[in-house]
Amino acid sequence: MKKLNHILCIFLFMAVTATAMSGQTADTLVLDESIVIGMGRQKRNTVTAAVSTIDSRTVSARPVSDLTGALQGNAVGFNIVTDAGSDAVGGEPGAPVRFNIRGQGSVNGGEPYVLVDGVEQSLSNVNVADVESITILKDASASSVYGARAAYGVVLVTTKSGTEGRPTVNYNGSVGFSSPIGMPEIMASVDFAGYMNEMRENSGQTPLFSPSAIKRLEDFASDPYSESFPGISVNENGDNWASSYYNQYADTDWFDYYFKDYAIRQSHNLSVSGGTSKVNYYVGAGYLSQDGLLDQVEDELDKYHVNIKLSALVKPWLKMNFNNSLTVSDLARPLANQTIFYALISDRYPTQTTVLPVDGEYSLPSWNEVMYLKETSYTSVSVSDAMSLSVTATPLEGWDITAEMKARMDVQDNSFAMGFPKTTLPDGRIVVTSGSRQGYQYPGMHWKNTSFGSYTRGNSSGIYLSPNVFSTFEAKSGRHYFKAMIGFQTEYQKNSSSYTYKDGVLSEGVFSFSNSDGTVVSDELRNHWATAGFYARMNWNWREICFAEISGRADGSSRFAPGHRWGFFPAASVGCDIARTERFRALHTPFSQMKIRLSYGRLGNQNGAGLYQYLAIMPLNPANPNAWLLPGGTSDISQGTVATVPLMVSPFITWEKVDNADIGLDLSLFNDRLSLTFDAYQRTTTDMIGPAEALPSISGIPSGSRAKVNNSTLRNRGWELTVNWSDILPGGFSYSAGFNLFDYKAVVTRYNNPEGMISNNHTGLAANKGYYEGMDLGEIWGYEADVLFTSGEEVDEYLEDVDMSFFKPRSQWMVGDLKFKDSNGDGRVDPGKGTIDDHGDLKVIGNATPRFSFGINLSAGYKGLEISTLLQGVAKRDFPMAGSTYLFGGRNYFTDHLDHFSNDNPSGWLPRLTDGTGAADTDWRVNTGYNTSRYLLNAAYMRMKNLTVSYDFAATVLKNTGISRLRIYATCDNVFTLDALPDAFDPETLNIVNTWAGGSRETAPGLTTPMVQNGNGKVYPLSRTFVFGIDITF
Amino acid sequence: MKMNRYIALMLLVLVTLVSCDGFLDRKPLTEPSSDTYLSSEEQIRSYVNGLYMSLPCLTQYGTGVRSQEKDSDNILSEKYNPRINGEFTSFSGEKDWSEAYSNLRSVNWFFEYYRLPESDETEATASLRGEVHFLRAWWHFVLLKKFANVPVMDALWDGNATLEGLQIPASGRKDVALFILSDLEKAIGLLQGRSVSSGLRINRETALVMAMNVALYEGSWEKYHKDDGFAAEHPDPQMFFSKVMEYGDSLFAMMPPDMGLNTVETDPFGAVDGGEAFSHLFNQKDYSDVPEALFWKKYDVSQGVQHSLTSLLASGTVDSEAAAGLTKSLVDNYLNADGSFIVPSDPRFKDFNETFAGRDRRLYETVMSTGHKFRSTTMTRPMRVAEYMYPGDASEEEVAAHNAAIYPPRLGGDGNGRNITGYHTALGVDTTYVSSTFWDTGLVMVRYAEALLAYAEAAEELGQCTDEVLAKTIRPLRERAGVAWQTPMTDPSFTDYGYPLTPNMQEIRRERRSELALQGFRLDDILRWRGHEVLAGRRGRGAYFGNDGVLYRSFNRNDAAVMEVVRNIPVDSEGWMDPLKDKLPAGYGFRPDRDYLLPIPPDELSLDHELKQNPNWE
Structure with a gap:
């Protein structure tokens, strides 16, 4: 057996070698290209950390409205998290796509840190057409300099910039359509009637559909929506439509009714770039229009991008870079959050009609959600402008000092209008719906406080500022190369949002505060946070054969109390490219790279802590829908602002420590036509903050409200493999194949649950509320x-x-x-x-x-x-x-x-x-x-x-x-x-x-x-x- | 020159470093600190108002308290209560247990962080503090009823919220009851009277009634359970019964009995008789001027404080979880208007309409019968049970008009509006309601009538139930309902509790059931009276549905679809509706050795080793 294996191996090797010999040299020197790494660039072959790169060709033509979607499958270790997003809605245009790198890091979450041209930014604000390259930093050594927020990986997106030479103008446009996939198939109404009758019989209830009712369903199927079979009749009092589904006899596929077969999308991108020896520029503008799949109602997303990059050599020793990236997105749909609608669609009854047998101005039936959705309209215009100005001085050859100011402003302007839905009764009278309806409200408001005939306007703004100063020094001494960096960075973010609601709209069709005469509700939200960090990094290599890097960062976060605020997080990595040694070269193997990498480092994670958890805060709610109408003091009988019991204060929480160990192997063979990268890693998050230990309920503290402490450990072990082959055959035929595979497993190794209580859903036990030692996540x-x-x-x-x-x-x-x-x-x-x-x-x-x-x-x-x-x-x-x-x-x-x-x-x-x-x-x-x-x-x-x-x-x-x-x-x-x-x-x-x-x-x-x-x-x-x-x- | 630049830059870096920690101080921008929050009347009120939200009341959807008594012999539901069928498992107490303690923590947080100096305390702030004592008693009472021996949470335990710190033993049920009463006595001393808040806030009268209910509950439990596994240590029922009377006397001193009940003389809504005065306690929006409504919750659709009970009742729904109906046993509890008791086997009760004739007015106001509206008649006709007429019975017009007016109970159809006993709920039906899902009928939470019933019962238990006591307690209730007073005598067909009752006690229990039906008291009463005989091995019946009865004959026998429904309605051998006969062939499986108390959650037992499981929950 072993022998056979051996023979097979040799055969394979010979085959591959033969193929390689017959091929031509790949025209780019992959190993020498410089890639973007933390706060700088580095030649690929000298990198010792776990890093993946994706080039623009992979993503530029993908018909996605969010760059995240284009990365899936293209980068090893990159996971789209389809699980349980907060009010996630699937494929809705503009829906956020969450992701992680190498799996869940902490039970408290912790998302990768995304930087677009150095500024923290959402991937959905990136114009796919402007992307030059994407680098994913996966281990501690790679992301160490980013500190505070980089514990679970960093995504660096670099956009295109101008190059010296003739100006170029590029246009990239596409047009096409989207169709829904995976739509459930609704029962025919005759089947449905039998199904319901069987269900009721099994539950000891009388059948719902009599033989005569089933006959009507069959007759409708043969002659739908005709005079003799309109699908619905008048109820027994004669004053309304038969509203119960078993008194209707249509045959409606609600998915088909609510969703389109296809929706149009188009995108247009124009860019101009160029430069001289001193100045270069890139200006790109993009437009994306994506119609949603919802039929009958407005459902549309438009996105506009303008990306400007300028760089200039102001003085021989002074370089300036300026980037500005503007994204405007304009979203229109009936409701801000349509989860209730998606919940409702799938339990509509196929016997219910979509049309009524009258010619009224309004004749949608009340069980038809479109009746309500048509009268509501949510629009959200958001503007995100990220900019950075960086100035680099080079006082001496090899010594750079860079000062950067990065800023981002996110502004949103929303409105939500609710008209008066109407139905026509059998005798032609029109019934106007009033009151409120679940799911119909401005985000942050409660639907009970929102009624038909109302208008809500809301704004939010977020300001992010991050100054960064660093200095690098590069030197060569004989066969040794050194690079050192030291720097300081802070981040500050302030958010505020508010809304104003007014009901009692006076004239239909016009939504404004002046055209309303009713109750006003308004609320606001404001918060802020900050981080600060000092960092340093040193790289060394010897003839580009042996490499070492050491880095560290001291970080402070406003989420922790003074005294628990600062943490120090060091990292180191080494590597050696055996293929470059003379002895190895002398063997004339097909290997051009055979690099072994080792890295170990620690990063801090602050996501387990809320913004102000170390402080005692009184939760106040001026619009609690459950508040009673109570008299007191001088006020009238009202709900007023209610205070509720505070959470326990967590004064001692501090950084979660994320220890990363990574061993990697990079191989390049046959003139770099075959490349292979393998990484195995262990990521251990120690001092993980809560969730609270198992306590008896007599504490009276729900597990989410307990004081948190850094008391648990999660260990995540995994591996990643990437293999790529690309080749051009003599006849001009080129081909490539790439394969990536990764796996990981996260285990809770320390958790304060001495009694070993299991909390898992759907077991008859308490629902997920705790962990135990030895528990596999998921x-x-x-x-x-x-x-x-x-x-x-x-x-x-x-x-x-x-x-x-x-x-x-x-x-x-x-x-x-x-x-x-x-x-x-x-x-x-x-x-x-x-x-x-x-x-x-x-x-x-x-x-x-x-x-x-x-x-x-x-x-x-x-x-x-x-x-x-x-x-x-x-x-x-x-x-x-x-x-x-x-x-x-x-x-x-x-x-x-x-x-x-x-x-x-x-x-x-x-x-x-x-x-x-x-x-x-x-x-x-x-x-x-x-x-x-x-x-x-x-x-x-x-x-x-x-x-x-x-x-x-x-x-x-x-x-x-x-x-x-x-x-x-x-x-x-x-x-x-x-x-x-x-x-x-x-x-x-x-x-x-x-x-x-x-x-x-x-x-x-x-x-x-x-x-x-x-x-x-x-x-x-x-x-x-x-x-x-x-x-x-x- | 170059050098200067670098020095300046270095200085800049240095300055940044020094100011760093200050830069990281980011206090909340919109929320005050909780440590000092409770230091003014307004702040205290905002917190206390928040505590009201956990009190049980009508919420967004569902029939709430009006269908709660499917856990007793008053309502039958196709989704019957699993507890009374012995279906609970050792995990079934989880939610009740943790909710009660979570509410107790909120209450105790108030006492821990109350920062108002004594000198600043006014009558109003003292009263707010009294409300919190009341609420602490309320949640302990919930625990007492469900779990009996429980740890008493008399302070905020956040300070020792560790596994070790929470190894707290349970107090015996008697001590729990005494703790509740001591809290209520504090509340009584601090609270303002009902008139200050028109009954919208917890008040002194309410606390007195609550104290009577607690003492009566514990007293009767200790008396009736003295020989079974649920007995209290050192039972002293007499002491608790005496307390009921003491609290009652102080309440009567505050509120003379002839002033307390809402009668035709006092009713602000213009009741034409006592029966209507009674019904107005359940179907009005504003109880400010109804002194009997000691504590009530106001609803207002325009402010989003709303519920769907009114619309559900209007559609005939008894239980929002499943098809249901009121029981024959409840209907049989009501006396004849002349004060005599009924003979349930009397053939006249096979006639749906006769059942309601000449009875206690509360029967008509509690159970839907011919002539009773479901809501405003612009939408739905009133109920009308009458024999269906066929061509040839009279002239064509007469037949059509007669049949068009027939509106029998909704025995067919789908959904939770379908009735399985023939008896829809009338209590709480608002005849001014037209349509819209949500409505704002007020909910009376504590009523003066409870005090009268508790007082009479305690007096009888103590052997002190004189004619004088009856005259000021049971009699006014009965007379309001149009029932003539008769000296109690033994009723051979009265509900069998498994042991003999004195005629007085029988009438007190009857009165309690008639007056408090569909208000959430029945299971508690059965439990404290050790009345499992009422449930175990039994299941309720509905109206008579033999084909000689008018109810059966109100359906059109020529309509195949209707007859299909009618034929499938389950009846017993004598023709009475027996909706659960397939589901519960042997009646409810209530286990008298176990189901009197809920199980303490198993994880609680694992974590707090001082706790002991209730009997027969392994």
């Missing part, structure tokens, strides 16, 4: 239950031996119920005491953390024609669907749900149908409310993220046209997906929690308690985007 506790009871005898026999009264009384078990296994053989199925020592039949049945994420890049080109693709996926992931209405019926009526157990379909996947609409339905809860092995989904997937075909016109063709470069392309995102999930789910939005449908961010991914339906998956669909583009340079 682990899913649940019961073994693989099959359903298929016969009454089976039920009786099983219950003779096994006591399942923890779930429901013995008399209530039936055919089609889940057969829970008595895993520990004690004769009963229960969660024991819910501790590590006694967890009854509960066991870890899976893990929701994505494992083995990968990306595959393939391309082939011939004479200007190129085809390339990106595949991205996750090889292993489990996902518990317990409690989800979306999967288990209850209130969703998809064709998926027809595959349930019944006497006619004993092999159905879902359990017997029961009514899941109430909080106390035992049957529904027992079968679908607990994590079980049967209903644990395999969430692994592979998706073709992108497919691009492009053609570059040859220079000979373009001669005499004034065009120096012309490229046309067609590209498509989200081409296809391979997965094993039920049709209604997309692997990338699977775990988005819909708070309106009962989900909660805190309890994800286990979602909510078994008692409550939860709303994962109730999202705006992702889209397949197809565009044609042209890229032309003069």
Whole structure:
């Protein structure tokens, strides 16, 4: 066996070598290119830290409205976090995309630090067309100089700048469309009627749809919305439409109704750049227009970018750089946050009509959400301007002093208008809706305080200032190279926002405060924070063969009390490129690089602490919707401002320490045509702040309100592999293949939970509120239950031996119920005491953390024609669907749900149908409310993220046209997906929690308690985007 | 020259360094410090007002307290209460336990951080402090009722909020009760009277009634549970019963009984009779001028303080969680108007309409019957149960008009408005309500009538229930409801509590059930009376639905869809509606050896080793 292995290896080596020999030399010297690193540039081959780079070609043609999306699959260790974003909405235009680097770092979160041309900025404010390169710093040694906020990685985006020479003008434009993907398929209404009747029969209720009602549904299907079958009739009092769904008989696919088949998008980018030996400039302007997928209502995002970069050699010893990046985005949709709408769509009944049989001015029925959405309008214009001015003095050759001022202003101007929705009654009268409606409010306001016929305006502004002064010194002495840097940086951010609401709109169609005569509500929010840090770094190398770097930073944060404020965080790395040694060269191997890297360092994380947690603060709320109307003092009977009990003060919290160790290997072979990078790392966050230790509830302090201390440890171990091959064959045929794969696992290694309490959702125990030592993040506790009871005898026999009264009384078990296994053989199925020592039949049945994420890049080109693709996926992931209405019926009526157990379909996947609409339905809860092995989904997937075909016109063709470069392309995102999930789910939005449908961010991914339906998956669909583009340079 | 520049730069760096720590001081911009917050009347009031939010009341959705009694023999629901069916597991007490302690912490935070100097204390601020004592008693009472022996949280425990610091043993239930009473006595000493806040704030009268309820609860528990696993250590029911009477006497001294009840003479809403005066305690918006409403919550749709109970009742919903209905057993509790008790087996009760004829007016105001409105008649006709007429019975117009006016209970259809017993809820129905999801009918939280009932019961337990006591307690309640007073006699068909009752006690318990129906008292009463016989192994019935009854005949037998529904309504062998017969063939599985108390959460037992689990929850 070993021998065979050997032979295979040699064969492979020979094959590869032969291929390499036949090829030509790659024309760029990859290893010598300089890449952007922390506060400077460095030649790639001298870098000793864990760094990934992505060049502009990878992202520039991608039809994305947020740069983040274009990085997925292209950088190893880069994860899009689809999990449980706060009120995340999936593919909605302008929806924020969150990500992490190398997985979750602290249980308190902690996001990568993003710098665009040196200024902290959101990736969504970057114009994809202006990107020159992206560097991702992954280990402590790489990000050390950024300190305070860089514990979990840094993303450095560098935009294009002008170069000396002839000015160039570039236009890059595209137009295309997006279509929703992964839309659930709604039951036909006849199926729905049978489904409901079966559900009710199983729940001991009378059927809802009589044979005559079903006949009407069938007749409608043959002659829809006709005079004889309008889909709806008048109710028995004759004063309104039959509003209950079982008195209507239409056949509506609500997803089809609410969403478009396709939406137009276009983008145009123009840039001018050039320069002389002293001055160079780059000015880029971009416009992106993306129509949303929502039909019937306004849903649109427009984005404008202007990016200006100037650099000048003012004096021979003084250089100046000025960047200004302006982003304006203009968003219009019916509601600020539409999660409630997405929660509602999926439980609409297919029997309900979308039109009424009258010709009224307003004839949308009240169960049609568009009736309300049409009368509401949310607009948000946000302006973000990031700028930096940097001046570098060079008093002596090799000595630079740089002073930078970075600033960003974020301003938002929003409005929310609510008109008066109307319906037409059967006799032609028009009913005007008044009052309030859940979900309809300005962000920050409560819907109960918002009524139809109102107008809200709000503004927010954020000011970020970050001066940075540093000095570098570079020297060469013989074969030694030195570079040293020392610097000081502070950050200051101040946020403020406010809104004013007024109701009682007087004349319709005009929304203003003067045109209203009602109640005024207004509120504001202001806060600020600051950090400061001193840093230093020293690099050394010997003939570009051996490298060493040592760096450190002392950081202070306003989040901690004086005395606990400062932390010191050192890092070091070494590396050696064996391939460059003379002895190695003499061997004439195909290796051009064989570099081993080692780094170790510590960084600080402050995200576990709130802005003012070390201070005693009185929580005050002037508009608490739950406040009582109370008299007192001189005021009238009113709700007034209420104060609520403060959180415990956390005076002792300080920095979480993030220790990074990384060992890496960089290989380059065959004239750099093959490259391989491998990293293995351990990232240990010690002194992690809370969450609070397990305390008895008699403390009266909810776990989120307890005093926090730095008391726990999380260890994250992982590895990353990137392999790239690119080559040009003699005939002009070029091709490349890239592959990246990474994996990590995070384990809680220290946590104050001496009793070993398990808190996990959908187990019958308390929902996610704590950790224990040895816990894998994302682990899913649940019961073994693989099959359903298929016969009454089976039920009786099983219950003779096994006591399942923890779930429901013995008399209530039936055919089609889940057969829970008595895993520990004690004769009963229960969660024991819910501790590590006694967890009854509960066991870890899976893990929701994505494992083995990968990306595959393939391309082939011939004479200007190129085809390339990106595949991205996750090889292993489990996902518990317990409690989800979306999967288990209850209130969703998809064709998926027809595959349930019944006497006619004993092999159905879902359990017997029961009514899941109430909080106390035992049957529904027992079968679908607990994590079980049967209903644990395999969430692994592979998706073709992108497919691009492009053609570059040859220079000979373009001669005499004034065009120096012309490229046309067609590209498509989200081409296809391979997965094993039920049709209604997309692997990338699977775990988005819909708070309106009962989900909660805190309890994800286990979602909510078994008692409550939860709303994962109730999202705006992702889209397949197809565009044609042209890229032309003069 | 160059050198100077560098020196200047260095100096700049140095200055920055020195000012650094100050630069990092970033105090909150909009919130004051909590340490000194409670130091003026306004500040104190804002905090105390916040404490009201945790009191149980009607919230956004749901039928709230009006359907709570499905945990008793007053309401049947297709989603019956799992506790009374013995379905609770050892984890079922989690939420009640942690909520109560969390509320107690908020209350104790007030005492810890109260910074108003004694010299500045006014009657108003003292009263606010009294409210907090009241609330501390309230939350301990919740714990006492559900868990019995519990740690008494008499101070803020933040200072020792560690695992070690929280190894706190439970106090015996009697001590818990005495602690509650001592807090209430403090409250009584500090609180202002009802008139100061028109009953919108916690007041002295309210605290007195609460004290009576607590003492009565503990007294009767200690008496009736003295021989089972739930007994208190060193029970002393007599002492608690005497306290009920003491508190009662001080309340009566403040508020003479003939002034306390809302009667036709005092009703500010123009009631035409006592029955209507009673119903006005549940369906009005403003109780400022109703002294019987000692403590009530005001709602106002225009300010977003609203609930959906009114709209749910208007749609016939008894329980917002499932199809439900009031029980026959509740209906049978009401006396005839002449003061005699009914014979439930009397064939006249097979006639839906006859059931309501000549009875206690509270029956009509509590249970929906012919002629009672669901809401404003511009939207929905009043209920009307009458035999359906068919062509040939009379002229075509008469038949049509007659049938059009029929509006029987909603026995068919879907959703939670469907009724499973034939008895919809009438209590709280606001006949001025038209439509809109939310409405603002006020909610009376504590009522003077409770004091009368508690007083009479304690007196009877002490053997002191003289005619004089009855005359000032039970009798006025009965007379308001249009029931003639008769000297109590044993009713052979009265609810069986598993032990004999004196005629006085029987009438006191009857009165309690009639007067307080659908107001959330019934389960507590059953528990403290050790009345599991009422629940265990039984299940309620509804109205008569035999095909000889008018209710059955009010449906159109020629309408196939209607008859399909009617045929499927479950009835027992004698034709009475028996909606839960399939679900609960053996009746409720209430376990008398266990279900009187909730289980202390298992994680609580693991973390606080001083605690002991309640009986028979392993």
